[in-house]
Amino acid sequence: MPDDALSPILETLPDTRKRLKEMREILLANAVMFGEIPAPTFAEAARARFLMDRFTEGGCLSASTDEVGNAVGIVPGTKSGSGCILLAAHLDTPFAKSVDHTVTVQKNGLAGAGILDNALGVAVIASLPIILEKLGIEFEHDLLLMGSTRSLGSGDIEGMRFFLNNNKLPIEAGVIVEGATLGRLSYASLGMSRGVVNCRIPHGYDFSRFGAAGAVAILNRVISGILNIRTPKEPVTQIILGSVEGGTSFNTIAKSGTLRYEIRSEQSGLVGDINRQIESLLGEIRSSSGVTLRLDEVARRHNGGLTYTDPLVSTCRAVMEVLNVDTIVAPTTGELAALIENNIPGVTLGMTYGENRHMQDELVAIDPIFTGLAQLLAVLQAIDKGICHDEA
């Protein structure tokens, strides 16, 4: 994108941020109301329905949900039909329905389970139609707003994948909105695999044989084996042992157990290699112990994405610079990975600063949200003006 096209957008940023502050209650009310609707992965229907209501109230066209529960609405552009810009936030949270979802509003912050990840992101999407109307901002492209389902854990960004696999509308580019952190700039996806190892002691298991042990001890062997797998420091590669569960009491040998892990790597193909090593490890333990060991891969991402010098990425950096926001370049395993798999250029942006992520007292700072929103609007305007075509 030529500088002379970006300059007018950058010049209006301070004023845009100021005017956005005048719409504070609209955004905060949405954040509170979305935050108080529980939405664990695979159970996002109530949140999706509320988002649909907001789309309808905001005058969006074709407000609808699809087979996997995504909520979608279109803000029509002045040259409607020429293509769309996708703006999405995931609807689900890692918190069970039984967790207290009350959000508290303080003078400078919002607090509550899931307010940061990602009630605030969804609130931004929900508020956008009314914000655009009040600011008098129009796009040439259609703006495709979306609350996506099944993002986290074993959800495997299934909502976004389903949408992109079945959508007929031409998508120019996508922006994924996350509550935190302001300055975040994700434009590439990490290779990633999430696996669940299930260990089960078969009926009639011979505990007198050499080396016989319960499921917990077997999982311990699996963990030791995984820790012995060599991973390069550069490109960064990591195996995260996320959780271990098994057994029922002090004095009963565990009959079953589960290990959850995630492999992530910047190096293409390495995640698959490590997974194969884990498969071999399980085969070896299975044959020597006689227990049932099963590996299920529940989520997978591929390496890829834009480059640091891509015009979309450069534009995001320029916008952040004008707003005095420090850029934090970080790869993603979120919805952007699905865009990358479908060769759609895109970035993930954070809206504000927060604390206690994924704890029940997640905290969101209010004032920086308006910087985050101004940033988002500028990036969308730049995309609308053709930023994604210039490199080609």
Added chain:
Amino acid sequence: MTKLESWIQHNTFHHSQFYDQLELLKQKEKTGLTISLCIPTLNEEATIGKEIVIFRSELMERYPLIDEIAVIDSGSTDKTLEVASSFGADTYFAGDILPSQGHKRGKGENLWKAIHQLKGDIICYVDADIKNIHPRFCYGLVAPLLYRPEMHYVKAFYDRPLAFSQGVRPSGGGRVTEILVRPLFSLFFPELTGLVQPLSGEYAVRREVLERLPFPIGYGVETSHIMDVYRQWGLEAFGQTDLDQRVHRNQETLSLGKMSFGILQSFLGRLKLMGMEGDLPEMTNTLRQFIAKDQQYEQICHEIVEEERPPMIDIPEYREKMGYDG
């Protein structure tokens, strides 16, 4: 069908009936009525911000159902007024309203002074300690008054869980109602037992009714309102709306005892006015409670006087403001 059954069937609503805000807005315009939302407060900085944000966004900006939001405060020592004001509410110290009438501490005092301070033809009172605040806490109460001109006083009821450390209990609350008020109503005013939560702090009332009601300034304000409205306008003046769940602070049993004492004073006072008191002895204002620690039993005496404000329509400044003497 008895009168009470008929009343329950026709005058009990669920907030979801009024979900269509655009429709409600059209109805408001048709009636030409204005609506004020009043939130009485005393040290509510933890919850007041959220209430103001939600009500302003949903019921003023998005759908302008309410014409003003006012916080009437009894003298908070925390940041209640600062927080409320920062989110755009009009804030008042009750003592600054009608200064010639003096200042008394109590929620009823705030509700009474709101009649003078606020402009609306309908005033909707909402407590400030609701953790799960939602626009339904206002529109669910106001809507019946917009659709039913014969209705004057709409009360909230809910499945009211008590918030506690392990999350939210699915039922409970309303202990004073079930132990004190409902038995009293059952004995003396059986028709009023149709009100599911007579003590709920959320209700919407027409000005012409509010200004004619005396206001106990303490715990008895809701009970005496119900008795006074019933006496002057009959059962048909009441409506009630199911607002589903309400999550709020739990109160200790000893506090409920004090509340019950105040309510009982108001109730018996009303009985006397209505010539129904029978052979009651002179009433004391002293409530005695006990605190036990090991083998020591300490008696705590509380002086609880249910002071009462006269109907607002009798106050000269109010008559002048409303142009009643011109």
